Amino acid sequence: MTAPVDDTTARLRLIRTPSIGPVSYRQLLARFGSAEAALAALPDLARRGGGGRVPEPPAVALVERERRQVEALGARLLFLGDPDYPMLLAQLDNAPAVLTVRGDLALLRRTPVALVGARNASAAACRFARTLAHDLAAEGASIVSGLARGIDTAAHDGAGTATIAVIAGGIDVAYPPENAALQERIAAHALLIAEMPPGTEPRARHFPHRNRIIAGLSLGTVVIEAAPKSGSLITARLAGEQGREVMAVPGHPSDPRAQGCNALIRDGATLIQTAADVLEQCRPIDARAAVRSPASDWGTPPPEDASDAERARIAGLLGPVPVAVDELVRQSDCAPAVVQMVLLELELAGRLERHAGGRVSQC
Known part of the structure; x- marks a missing residue:
């Protein structure tokens, strides 16, 4: 039986996995609760997205080597959600x-x-x-x-x-x-x-x-x-x-x-x-004005599982021209959390590209 890895190593493996960017990383953690659970779910998510390949996380030894290298350089890793993260x-x-x-x-x-x-x-x-x-x-x-x-x-x-x-x-x-x-x-x-x-x-x-x-x-x-x-x-x-x-x-x-x-x-x-x-x-006019905390829940709800009909409807709206995710929600008549899940599946399958301004396109 393989021993579980610590959460820092699991998070680093997740973000270093091909096809996983900052947006999908955050959504995977929101959906599955931990990096280790998200890693285990990758094959099924990629299959749902219609991909012919499954994103392959780097070996534990590779990310542990990166952690040691960072430490040897006198640096540290700062993860989104850590207290010191900007x-x-x-x-x-x-x-x-x-x-x-x-x-x-x-x-x-x-x-x-x-x-x-x-x-x-x-x-x-x-x-x-x-x-x-x-x-x-x-x-x-x-x-x-x-x-x-x-x-x-x-x-x-x-x-x-x-x-x-x-x-x-x-x-x-x-x-x-x-x-x-x-x-x-x-x-x-x-x-x-x-x-x-x-x-x-x-x-x-x-x-x-x-x-x-x-x-x-x-x-x-x-x-x-x-x-x-x-x-x-x-x-x-x-x-x-x-x-x-x-x-x-x-x-x-x-x-x-x-x-x-x-x-x-x-x-x-x-x-x-x-x-x-x-x-x-x-500088704010009122010095008491505070920057909102990253720990606050300002994002969209965690992605929810989608039906095959919803997947087909959302995927059919995508093309080579980037479109706003909000527009996909409006035209598909699906819940935002469902749209986010379908986009996540397509991204993991290598069929979706994300662009600045919350826009996405078909690969």
Whole structure:
């Protein structure tokens, strides 16, 4: 008889299983009560979704090796629902199920503000970012950014030890390489956060996931120089979708690097010139206003089993164009919990892709 594994190992196996993302992880725990029970249910769920393959969880030895590796790096795993998990980030429907963190978690309890911008930023913009980060840190804010070249680097430098760096790869992988010393300094004296397992080299697909964490950790996002369609504008869009403040620093119309910021301001973002402008947007008028706790039940009801007719009806509404889950609920005339279960089954079967803004599409 196989000995049961501890809950931390089971949760890590669940989130490291192919086809299981942050949304399905949360729904599986809500439906089955524990990670071990959810793992046991995967074959049946994938079969119901019509998949030809069953998601294969990693071996216990592999995730235990990851746990030892994290500990050897001086870091720790932080699971969604843990007391130290960032409250603001936990509000997101697609909040990471587990983070690898190294450094001072007390920085999460300051006023978190994201500063992002162009990698090929001008000298003037880098100087402004450095000064703004310094002034915000002096007023009790923590500066959140992505450790990229340009504005991110300037923001981390200006904030000193009051900074939080969110990286796209593993917590032991320095990217870009020239920021290796800065990354180590932040890990030792501030806070370094990664969603990917240790040893993961950053890939293009990882950066949008990192950007959602940057926006999700922060009460507001300030963009300092950004070309149209840049990653910084993705972070700003995600912040807006999450109900957070979106702010931008204006630039000269003839500079392509200012076009993104100027467009944000034209579309309603707050124009920023000083740290006081930022704090006015991010700090509540009433200091007693509290961030809602991740332990509170703000989500949808746990998924419920669906009938074959309901499965066929919901699956028939899906296509290659992403559609909001709320729209599927309306058009299928099924309970939200039933729709969530069918989508979960389809995702585990490899037939569903989730998109930002609570939208889904057929694979």
